[in-house]
Structures are given as structure tokens and as C-alpha cells.
Amino acid sequence: MNIERTRKLEARAAKHAALSDPSRLRIIDLLTMGDLSPTEIRTALAIPSNLISHHLNVLESAGMIARSRSEADRRRSYVHLTDDALEGLTPGQVARARRVVFVCTANSARSQLAAALWATVSDIPAASGGTHPAAEIAPGALEVATRRNLSLADQHPHALDDVLTDSDFVVTVCDNAHEELGVSGHLHWSIPDPVRMGSDAAFDETYSELQRRIAELAPRLTTDLSHPTKEAHP
Incomplete structure (x- = not known):
């Protein structure tokens, strides 16, 4: 330090x-x-x-x-x-990031929603991937995105190995992925799987929790231009 x-x-x-x-x-x-x-x-x-x-x-x-x-x-x-009386009373900057990659197991709901939400609040690029990707995005994720006017158009699940680079800032958004990856992630958000519960309420709750966490994290990351980045899949 x-x-x-x-x-x-x-x-x-x-x-x-x-x-x-x-x-x-x-x-x-x-x-x-x-x-x-x-x-x-x-x-x-x-x-x-x-x-x-x-x-x-x-x-x-x-x-x-x-x-x-x-x-x-x-x-x-x-x-x-004083002019800076309240400065530093909230958590300080976390890190620099070239790109943020959100990870869950299937890359069919939480990580997809997180990457799309991130794009609405930050200029730092975002991508998502799954440790064991599903065949398609969960219908409930598409529906909650539609309800909240969030675009998930032309997205489909990707394997994390096809997305991740050494310079990415990794946020795991499910416990299974976090425990599978171990210490390789930068941050972990323990968010229940809405696909398992299946209800609209579950997807709405997941959306709201991701939105809250992303709003708190985005101002605390700054762009890191020191490393090249791999293009995210569309």
C-alpha cells in the first residue's frame, strides 16, 4: 500500500x-x-x-x-x-477495469441481465458467460427484460472460456459459478437462481437486486486502458 x-x-x-x-x-x-x-x-x-x-x-x-x-x-x-467534510465516508474506488464479465452457471438469466443492465449505466464494456452454458436464454429472463424495457436482443448463452480474457474484471452472480471458479473472480454477488423458482416475481426480484448492485458498483470502477481486450460475443 x-x-x-x-x-x-x-x-x-x-x-x-x-x-x-x-x-x-x-x-x-x-x-x-x-x-x-x-x-x-x-x-x-x-x-x-x-x-x-x-x-x-x-x-x-x-x-x-x-x-x-x-x-x-x-x-x-x-x-x-469544510468543503471535503463528507468526502470518503462512502466506500472508495474498487478498481480499474477494461471490461466487466458477469458469470453464472448457465448464462441464461442472471449474468445476461447483469451485462445488459451494466451497459445502461457505464461506458466500460460488459460481457457474460457461463461455466456450463444452457442452450438458450431462459424465457423468464427475456420476459423480465421486456417488462423493464431492457434489451436482450440477439443474445444467447456463451461458455465462459470463449469469453474471458486475463484482463477482465469478473463478477460471479451465482454461488455455483463462484465456488467452481474459486478465487479467480474479483467480486461475488450471491443472488438466488430465478430459473429454479420460475415465477415472474422471482425474475423481478433478481432484476431489482442486480440493478441495485450494479448502480453501486459502476461509479467505483474506472476504465483501464493498459491491457487489450477480447471482443465480447454479440
Whole structure:
């Protein structure tokens, strides 16, 4: 781990530690709406002034707040959030990726839907493959894609070995594929097989879960142009 990354992690950890106290978390919540004097903060929290001073000192040490003098009454100060107060409070960037490959056993539902969903939110190319591909995409996957206006046109299952390259970022979306591949995948999402359950509700739930996870992952991957990529099957 390089020095710069270590410093960033330490700064994030300091902020999380500062917010571990409910009163300090409440102070930050209040300051997201506007600047407050220490007296106004004490009134809002209904705790003694010495505790307010302590909490403000902790937040200031973590780089989350700053203070300025009132232009009206110079004895009075106001507390405000720093420009980067909330930076680093959500998970950091995961990795760089030339292409994302979603994997399930049959490549007939979950991985197909995931690759199609990925294409709607990220410029990083996506493909999908199966460790034991089926003969065709599951009807339920086609139907849920139609219901959600997602295109799976001209797709059919592919064997993972025909799709995967050494530079791909691999996301397994079923437990069987993950356990078969072992540590070769980058991420694993344990998502139940909607084909096994067969109902519209099962496919809708799978779609929603994939959509949620993809929306969370996409901003945390950046394009890696350092390796050539193999073209995905149409």
C-alpha cells in the first residue's frame, strides 16, 4: 500500500471515528443544512457546553468542520462544514477495469441481465458467460427484460472460456459459478437462481437486486486502458 493511499485511508478512518458518537453525527447532520454557532448547536442537542466544545474539537481535528468569526459580533463564532467534510465516508474506488464479465452457471438469466443492465449505466464494456452454458436464454429472463424495457436482443448463452480474457474484471452472480471458479473472480454477488423458482416475481426480484448492485458498483470502477481486450460475443 503506497503512502498516498495510506494517508487517504487514515483520513477516512478519522472521519468515521469522529462520527461514531451520536452527538457528533447529529452536529454534522445539522451543519449540512447551514452554519450554526456553538450556542445554537448546544440548544439543538440539549447537552452541556463543555461537551459541545469537546465534540467540535474532535470534528475539527478530523478536518470535518471549521469556524469563522461573526462579522456582527466578533465574540461570536459560527461552525460550518469544510468543503471535503463528507468526502470518503462512502466506500472508495474498487478498481480499474477494461471490461466487466458477469458469470453464472448457465448464462441464461442472471449474468445476461447483469451485462445488459451494466451497459445502461457505464461506458466500460460488459460481457457474460457461463461455466456450463444452457442452450438458450431462459424465457423468464427475456420476459423480465421486456417488462423493464431492457434489451436482450440477439443474445444467447456463451461458455465462459470463449469469453474471458486475463484482463477482465469478473463478477460471479451465482454461488455455483463462484465456488467452481474459486478465487479467480474479483467480486461475488450471491443472488438466488430465478430459473429454479420460475415465477415472474422471482425474475423481478433478481432484476431489482442486480440493478441495485450494479448502480453501486459502476461509479467505483474506472476504465483501464493498459491491457487489450477480447471482443465480447454479440
